[in-house]
Amino acid sequence: MKASLAGRYASALFELARDKGSLDTVKASLDKIGDALDQSDDLQALIDSPAISRDQALRAMKAIGAELKIDALTQNFLGVLADNGRIGALGDAIRVFDALVAAHRGEARATVTSARALTDAQLKALSDKLTSRVGRTVSLDTHVDPDLLGGVRIQLGSELIDASVATKLNNLAKAMKG
Structure with missing residues (x-):
């Protein structure tokens, strides 16, 4: 799971959040984003579309972050995914992050x-x-x-x-x- 592309991004986010003591905050923000992905076909189409440029994806993720009132670390994570052209891995990264948090908590x-x-x-x-x-x-x-x-x-x-x-x-x- 960690070896996948989404797993590497999720692991990096997990380690940063753990080190900053903000696992709960980041998890809550990712839960909001995951819910938005589940509820919005347009948002899912946006992150799945290869026609969306990195700049467009970055602007969209900033707007989504502001709308959902997510924390700065998660907002930076979305920016890194968008800037690296990996926004399509967002759903998988959220699932891996959740699994890492669950394992951390036993x-x-x-x-x-x-x-x-x-x-x-x-x-x-x-x-x-x-x-x-x-x-x-x-x-x-x-x-x-x-x-x-x-x-x-x-x-x-x-x-x-x-x-x-x-x-x-x-x-x-x-x-x-x-």
Whole structure:
């Protein structure tokens, strides 16, 4: 993970934030940016577009930073990505940074995808169950994918726990064909 391009940028940001004692501030800023990427197709198209010049990307990142009121270190990070023509690595860098922070705190991260949004009680129960399974506090990143039909799919490190209805139906169909 650290060996990737995004991993190198995220590792550098993590080390700077850790040394300055601003991990929480930088993480909060990156969370805002990640939420904006998830919610705005235009923003995602901007960072994915090879037609956007480095100067345009730099101006856009400055404007986004000002709009989201992110900290100076994160703003500089966005500027470095844009200036080096690596703004397309932003989403991956955010994910790697989150993983580095979780590891630093002795936490594990799990990505939970469900057919519909889980309630707070369900998330707490799932987090408690995963925490007891791995022996570390587990933080959950949640996503909704109606194509699962029901159930959940949990990515915990390299382990995938797939209890989705879609997968069960696919396995049943394969068994009936074979």
